Amino acid sequence: MVSTLTPLHLITTGSAALVFAIWLYVRHRWRLNLPPGIHGLRCFLQLSNGKFWLDMQDFNRQHGDLACWSLLGINLVVTGSAKIAGDLLDKRSANYSDRPRSVMCGELSGWGKIMLFSNYNDWFRGHRKLFAQEIGSNSTVAKFHRMIEFETRRTLRCILDDPARLQAHVRKNFTSVILRISHGYVTQEGDDPLVELAHTANSQLSMASAPGLFYVDIVPLLKYIPSWLPGAGFKRKAKEYAAVLHDLVEIPHNYAKSQLAAGTALSSLSSRILGEPGLTDELEDSLKWAAATMYQGGADTANSVGYAFYLAMTLHPRVMKKAQEELDSVVGASRLPTFADRPSLLYLEALVTELLRWHTPAPITMRRTRVDDEYNGYFIPADSFIFVNIWAILRDERTYTNPLEFRPERFLGDNPEPHPGNACFGFGRRRCPGYFLGQSVLWLMCAQALATFEISKCVENGVEITPEFNLVGETLVHQAPFKCSIRPRSSEAEALIRQELSLS
Numbered sequence: 122m123v124s125t126l127t128p129l130h131l132i133t134t135g136s137a138a139l140v141f142a143i144w145l146y147v148r149h150r151w152r153l154n155l156p157p158g159i160h161g162l163r164c165f166l167q168l169s170n171g172k173f174w175l176d177m178q179d180f181n182r183q184h185g186d187l188a189c190w191s192l193l194g195i196n197l198v199v200t201g202s203a204k205i206a207g208d209l210l211d212k213r214s215a216n217y218s219d220r221p222r223s224v225m226c227g228e229l230s231g232w233g234k235i236m237l238f239s240n241y242n243d244w245f246r247g248h249r250k251l252f253a254q255e256i257g258s259n260s261t262v263a264k265f266h267r268m269i270e271f272e273t274r275r276t277l278r279c280i281l282d283d284p285a286r287l288q289a290h291v292r293k294n295f296t297s298v299i300l301r302i303s304h305g306y307v308t309q310e311g312d313d314p315l316v317e318l319a320h321t322a323n324s325q326l327s328m329a330s331a332p333g334l335f336y337v338d339i340v341p342l343l344k345y346i347p348s349w350l351p352g353a354g355f356k357r358k359a360k361e362y363a364a365v366l367h368d369l370v371e372i373p374h375n376y377a378k379s380q381l382a383a384g385t386a387l388s389s390l391s392s393r394i395l396g397e398p399g400l401t402d403e404l405e406d407s408l409k410w411a412a413a414t415m416y417q418g419g420a421d422t423a424n425s426v427g428y429a430f431y432l433a434m435t436l437h438p439r440v441m442k443k444a445q446e447e448l449d450s451v452v453g454a455s456r457l458p459t460f461a462d463r464p465s466l467l468y469l470e471a472l473v474t475e476l477l478r479w480h481t482p483a484p485i486t487m488r489r490t491r492v493d494d495e496y497n498g499y500f501i502p503a504d505s506f507i508f509v510n511i512w513a514i515l516r517d518e519r520t521y522t523n524p525l526e527f528r529p530e531r532f533l534g535d536n537p538e539p540h541p542g543n544a545c546f547g548f549g550r551r552r553c554p555g556y557f558l559g560q561s562v563l564w565l566m567c568a569q570a571l572a573t574f575e576i577s578k579c580v581e582n583g584v585e586i587t588p589e590f591n592l593v594g595e596t597l598v599h600q601a602p603f604k605c606s607i608r609p610r611s612s613e614a615e616a617l618i619r620q621e622l623s624l625s
């Protein structure tokens with residue numbers, strides 16, 4: 122059958138050809154000016170091994186410090202350079218303080234009201250203000266020192282009695298401190314439901330926010346398909362995640378309210394705001410999410426570093442011994458170290474600093490550009506996804522000599538290497554608001570554990586077991602479970618751990 126070419130055909134075909142030509146031209150221009158990298162479908166092949174920070178490090182090695190994946194106008198700009206991260210996220214923070222849209226995590230699972238996923242807006246600024254009032258400096262954190270010392274010793278006792286559950290004890294240490302500050306909640310002995318809840322929620326958060334793990338983040342329209350359709354498993358998952366998030370926000374908040382009503386509330390962020398005269402529903406809602414953010418944010422990252430401390434000591438007995446010698450000479454054996462000893466323990470300070478460099482609980486941070494930008498001659502369009510590879514920055518050979526080594530000495534002497542705090546807690550207006558609290562809790566945990574425990578490799582059937590450094594997880598990572606031996610250093614150390622505890 123022969124078809125006739127009508128004027129309508131000609132107009133339609135001509136318009137389509139014109140649109141295609143314009144699209145090719147625009148794409149060509151963008152490709153000329155975008156940072157070097159990979160453009161087109163090959164992008165997907167690059168995200169291969171599930172450890173995004175390794176994929177991205179390789180990508181930057183191949184294409185330079187500022188590199189780009191782009192597909193159909195979606196641009197993923199990646200850097201593992203401290204200088205570029207500082208230039209963009211710190212110095213141009215007005216343009217680099219929003220988060221990328223996250224359909225699976227922020228929208229379907231409901232995490233968008235948690236600070237970590239919120240854009241830079243009034244809601245976000247209100248939450249940051251509450252954090253700043255509560256834990257925004259070393260002096261505000263100092264009012265919690267006594268409580269942190271109490272919780273840390275409680276943890277030492279748990280580890281002493283049941284070292285096989287080390288990871289759970291460390292997790293509980295950090296979560297207990299945070300829950301006291303956010304909601305005035307005291308965790309119970311043994312397993313505590315709110316500690317477990319935060320752990321479950323954070324594992325789900327890590328999955329839901331992993332770049333490219335759910336197709337709905339690449340094709341947002343998929344969010345409208347019905348959950349019963351084959352392939353809509355992500356919607357059922359999102360529902361499950363949303364239910365856990367609901368508990369994470371509501372349960373501790375209702376606890377704080379009931380304690381306040383009964384006149385038994387401990388001082389906390391929640392009791393302070395709930396007790397304010399003229400509290401509106403709007404302010405209560407904001408508080409509820411800010412307090413949940415604190416509980417969730419503090420429950421995972423710091424404990425991830427805390428667990429890695431035990432791995433570092435297992436693998437590096439020389440470092441452990443040196444820190445213990447310093448503790449013995451400054452603190453002695455008759456008491457546990459406290460925050461008052463911190464200025465005198467320089468090697469320990471360097472050890473904790475090295476720990477923050479060596480183990481990165483949040484290996485990548487993300488931003489979205491508000492408007493077009495230009496950097497070193499490269500075009501960064503508005504709405505680009507910016508991935509900063511914190512993990513790579515802290516292992517950059519141009520900054521740290523032999524970066525894979527665990528060597529606290531790099532931070533001592535006349536020419537110390539740069540402090541990792543400028544990267545491991547993130548950047549600019551989104552830098553971690555738990556900066557001071559996280560470091561304080563971590564420092565005390567390391568100090569008291571080193572003062573009282575001998576941490577070493579396990580011996581099984583006469584064979585010494587050397588654990589491996591292995592990060593697991595997606596956007597929030599942990600050292601994979603490992604075995605080590607933890608024994609009291611002496612009978613005096615054991616007695617110190619078992620001394621009666623009191624917070625009054």
Ligand code: HEM
Nearest residue numbers: 236237418419422423483486545546547548551553555559
């Ligand atoms: C060693 C401990 C910690 C490390 C290494 C750490 C690391 C980080 C990093 C890398 C970010 C992303 C920052 C960015 O996007 O530029 C972040 C954000 C955040 N952290 Fe931490 N963190 C730690 C402890 C804590 C603690 C104790 C809390 C809560 C009390 C906390 C709450 C948060 C929150 C709420 C955010 C989101 C900030 C925002 O989006 O503006 N973190 N943290």
